[in-house]
Amino acid sequence: MTDESTLERGGCLCGEVHYTFPRTDVLSAHHCHCKDCQKSTGSGKATILFIPVESLNLIGELKTFTVVGSEGSHVTRGFCGNCGSPLISYVAEMPAIKFIKVGSLDDSSWVEITSSYWQKTAMGWSPVDDTHPAFAGNPEA
Numbered sequence: 001m002t003d004e005s006t007l008e009r010g011g012c013l014c015g016e017v018h019y020t021f022p023r024t025d026v027l028s029a030h031h032c033h034c035k036d037c038q039k040s041t042g043s044g045k046a047t048i049l050f051i052p053v054e055s056l057n058l059i060g061e062l063k064t065f066t067v068v069g070s071e072g073s074h075v076t077r078g079f080c081g082n083c084g085s086p087l088i089s090y091v092a093e094m095p096a097i098k099f100i101k102v103g104s105l106d107d108s109s110w111v112e113i114t115s116s117y118w119q120k121t122a123m124g125w126s127p128v129d130d131t132h133p134a135f136a137g138n139p140e141a
C-alpha cells in the first residue's frame with residue numbers, strides 16, 4: 001500500500017521519462033566519486049539514492065549503457081534518450097536495488113547522505129564531504 005503523502009517524483013530535463021517512489025522506502029543515499037560516475041555525470045561525483053526495485057515506478061523508456069565496473073560487476077546507467085539526463089542505474093549483481101540520481105528528483109531537499117564512495121578518486125575541486133563516513137572505494141559488502 002502506497003502512502004500518497006510520501007510519494008516522491010522525479011524525471012529528466014525534457015519530461016519524456018519520469019518516476020515515482022515512496023520516500024519511506026529509501027534505503028540510503030550516497031555520493032560516488034568514482035571515475036565512471038565523473039564521466040557519466042560530467043561532474044565531480046554522482047549522488048544516488050538506493051531504492052528497492054519493487055518500490056520504483058518508471059514511466060517512459062530509458063536508454064541504457066553498461067560497463068564492467070572496478071570489481072567485475074556490470075553497471076548499467078539509464079538515461080533519457082532524448083535529452084540525455086542520467087536518471088537510474090543498477091548493478092546486475094545486486095538485482096534487488098536500483099540507484100536514482102538525486103539531482104533528477106523534483107524535490108531533493110529532504111535527502112540525507114549516508115556515506116561517500118571512491119574517496120581515492122575524488123578531485124580537489126569536488127572534495128569528499130567529511131560530515132559522513134567515506135570509503136576509499138566501494139563499501140565492503
Ligand SMILES: [Zn+2]
Nearest residue numbers: 012014080083
Ligand atoms: Zn528527457
Ligand SMILES: [Zn+2]
Nearest residue numbers: 032033034037
Ligand atoms: Zn561511481
